[in-house]
Amino acid sequence: MSDILQQLDQVLEARKADSPDESYVASLYAKGIEKILKKVGEEANETIMAAKDLEHSINIDEDKEHLVYEIADLWFHTLVLLASQNLTSADITTELQRRFGLSGHAEKASRPQE
Numbered sequence: 001m002s003d004i005l006q007q008l009d010q011v012l013e014a015r016k017a018d019s020p021d022e023s024y025v026a027s028l029y030a031k032g033i034e035k036i037l038k039k040v041g042e043e044a045n046e047t048i049m050a051a052k053d054l055e056h057s058i059n060i061d062e063d064k065e066h067l068v069y070e071i072a073d074l075w076f077h078t079l080v081l082l083a084s085q086n087l088t089s090a091d092i093t094t095e096l097q098r099r100f101g102l103s104g105h106a107e108k109a110s111r112p113q114e
């Protein structure tokens with residue numbers, strides 16, 4: 001498991017007791033779930049735009065770096081979302097571990113019908 005994800009989980013939990021004036025994460029918690037969801041949506045959109053830029057890129061290294069940057073923002077804000085719901089990156093890695101080696105088609109067939 002990635003150390004940095006676990007370290008971030010710990011910082012994000014600790015920020016629940018911190019001041020919004022001193023911490024960006026605490027300011028997101030203070031603004032509430034709607035603000036956190038808005039940030040996740042924005043970062044997802046920015047990821048899509050960066051990926052499209054890379055598709056038509058004339059500067060591949062720079063645009064790859066930009067995509068990595070945007071996905072880091074997206075991962076970070078999804079970690080904040082998880083922490084706000086008292087979940088952690090470990091809940092996600094456990095789920096990915098459960099799916100590991102299972103074909104996507106088989107996994108989808110095993111999902112409860114919506």
Ligand SMILES: N=c1c2ncn([C@@H]3O[C@H](COP(=O)(O)OP(=O)(O)OP(=O)(O)O)[C@@H](O)[C@H]3O)c2ncn1[C@@H]1O[C@H](COP(=O)(O)O)[C@@H](O)[C@H]1O
Pocket residue numbers: 011015022023024025026039042072073076
């Ligand atoms: N990894 C990150 C991280 N990635 C992105 N960001 C912030 O996410 C924001 C995204 O930028 P935007 O321009 O979309 O957002 P914004 O304009 O600041 O906010 P709004 O206008 O939407 O309110 C920026 O403020 C970034 O600094 C992060 N902020 C914090 N962390 C980690 O979280 C830890 C705790 O942060 P604090 O709570 O601020 O101490 C830090 O030590 C880092 O390890």
